[in-house]
Amino acid sequence: xxxxxxxxxxxxxxxxxxxxxxxxxxxxxxxxxxxxxxxxxxxxxxxxxxxxxxxxxxxxxxxxxxxxxxxxxxxxxxxxxxxxxxxxxxxxxxxxxxxxxxxxxxxxxxxxxxxxxxxxxxxxxxxxxxxxxxxxxxxxxxxxxxxxxxxxxxxxxxxxxxxxxxxxxxxxxxxxxxxxxxxxxxxxxxxxxxxxxxxxxxxxxxxxxxxxxxxxxxxxxxxxxxxxxxxxxxxxxxxxxxxxxxxxxxxxxxxxxxxxxxxxxxxxxxxxxxxxxx
Amino acid sequence: xxxxxxxxxxxxxxxxxxxxxxxxxxxxxxxxxxxxxxxxxxxxxxxxxxxxxxxxxxxxxxxxxxxxxxxxxxxxxxxxxxxxxxxxxxxxxxxxxxxxxxxxxxxxxxxxxxxxxxxxxxxxxxxxxxxxxxxxxxxxxxxxxxxxxxxxxxxxxxxxxxxxxxxxxxxxxxxxxxxxxxxxxxxxxxxxxxxxxxxxxxxxxxxxxxxxxxxxxxxxxxxxxxxxxxxxxxxxxxxxxxxxxxxxxx
Ligand SMILES: Nc1ncnc2c1ncn2[C@@H]1O[C@H](COP(=O)(O)OP(=O)(O)O)[C@@H](O)[C@H]1O
Ligand SMILES: [Mg+2]
Numbered sequence: 001x002x003x004x005x006x007x008x009x010x011x012x013x014x015x016x017x018x019x020x021x022x023x024x025x026x027x028x029x030x031x032x033x034x035x036x037x038x039x040x041x042x043x044x045x046x047x048x049x050x051x052x053x054x055x056x057x058x059x060x061x062x063x064x065x066x067x068x069x070x071x072x073x074x075x076x077x078x079x080x081x082x083x084x085x086x087x088x089x090x091x092x093x094x095x096x097x098x099x100x101x102x103x104x105x106x107x108x109x110x111x112x113x114x115x116x117x118x119x120x121x122x123x124x125x126x127x128x129x130x131x132x133x134x135x136x137x138x139x140x141x142x143x144x145x146x147x148x149x150x151x152x153x154x155x156x157x158x159x160x161x162x163x164x165x166x167x168x169x170x171x172x173x174x175x176x177x178x179x180x181x182x183x184x185x186x187x188x189x190x191x192x193x194x195x196x197x198x199x200x201x202x203x204x205x206x207x208x209x210x211x212x213x214x215x216x217x218x219x220x221x222x223x224x225x226x227x228x229x230x231x232x233x234x235x236x237x238x239x240x241x242x243x244x245x246x247x248x249x250x251x252x253x254x255x256x257x258x259x260x261x262x263x264x265x266x267x268x269x270x271x272x273x274x275x276x277x278x
Numbered sequence: 279x280x281x282x283x284x285x286x287x288x289x290x291x292x293x294x295x296x297x298x299x300x301x302x303x304x305x306x307x308x309x310x311x312x313x314x315x316x317x318x319x320x321x322x323x324x325x326x327x328x329x330x331x332x333x334x335x336x337x338x339x340x341x342x343x344x345x346x347x348x349x350x351x352x353x354x355x356x357x358x359x360x361x362x363x364x365x366x367x368x369x370x371x372x373x374x375x376x377x378x379x380x381x382x383x384x385x386x387x388x389x390x391x392x393x394x395x396x397x398x399x400x401x402x403x404x405x406x407x408x409x410x411x412x413x414x415x416x417x418x419x420x421x422x423x424x425x426x427x428x429x430x431x432x433x434x435x436x437x438x439x440x441x442x443x444x445x446x447x448x449x450x451x452x453x454x455x456x457x458x459x460x461x462x463x464x465x466x467x468x469x470x471x472x473x474x475x476x477x478x479x480x481x482x483x484x485x486x487x488x489x490x491x492x493x494x495x496x497x498x499x500x501x502x503x504x505x506x507x508x509x510x511x512x513x514x515x516x517x518x519x520x521x522x523x524x525x526x527x528x
Binding site for chain 1: 423425426428429430431432433434435439443444447450521523524
């Protein structure tokens, strides 16, 4: 994988100054590392020899055009798909299947339509065999946390898209996994809700010492929320570039859109992606 | 239905047909159709008789056992067929053949195999009900949202959990639809079985009434059977409506 481009080195060094023991230091603590993973579906080569590290406690975005294998990579990390070759390690252990150290937030929410919000949020804990009263207490806490207090006994079809994704998020938070895998979680919600979600996501990154792996196809979103952006390109489907934007979170969403540094980064990412769109 | 601006309750049209029946009966056109009032009087008379009650009891027992067997075997089998390609290819042709086969023709064979009694009737009932139950459970599983299954797996669901917490519920609207049609077919099965074997339950009663030309008795029993079948079907339709809130949104 090629490392950061010249345009990026500025933000890169800025980060290192601020945090000398940061992820670029000698002993990098990676929550997840993907080693030479390939995945083929019949004749379709979804991933080819992909390697990527996800530093603990950081938010890494997977950015790329649709069909480039982002969901496939996420599902391999989740243990839902087996790689054709290569290996994935989570917390130093090789992944052989789904595990309690990872929780998935689905693009289409994947809520049980026959179950209330409360049961949906508690579902991960239910599968782990936790007693009803205990898991419902935990679920209620997370329902409040994502701003759905009062909707515990509603059903998914009574909620808006944004609220449903909050349920999906609360369910993932309830199992208290170290790694949160989020597959375009905001793609099915409207723009206002999306902005609010981004703020909430950043609060989570700050407050919960969790590792977030976040799939998006929005360059602006990736630059705003990420510690690290991995740009995936199709054919061969692997990481073409890693970018570490820094400091944008603290500037606030409103000022950001006029910030020259931010615009530079967005432009350069757009430049690398454009060659594929054209 | 409205008449002269008044909203008529459901089943109003039944009154019309009842009047027509009464009229035809009174005209004395054929011994086969006694007036409805006579049938109703007979119905009230025979309901508490031991002959009727034991026939009802035997029929109910055969029916319930047959339906229970069809549901307990059919639903899991349908779900498994929906999940397992090999099993599906092995069994689907047979299910389809039996679904449309004239099962009545099989009853004599069943009598030879299982004797002239209850067991043959129960098996006939099961054979009438089970195929549509299998097919519907299978269809319910096939339309399941894949990401629900992945969600359950990602949170550590065992195959057992996936079966009872995801597949079953996701397929429930189709399963109930299949059970409802299956039960309607089972009513046919239990009656046809009894008629052909004709030593138990209503079969024996029908035999008795028709050889003695007791047409009012005959119709009375028939009305009871129709009413029971209709009530069961309505009950299941009600259950189906209770899961309808998510049937369209899976
Ligand atoms: N189960 C599958 N069977 C066959 N091809 C698949 C399957 N899943 C994904 N693919 C193919 O792999 C490629 C990557 O898919 P995906 O990971 O969903 O991309 P993304 O999430 O980046 O849009 C696509 O070309 C897609 O058609
Ligand atoms: Mg995708």
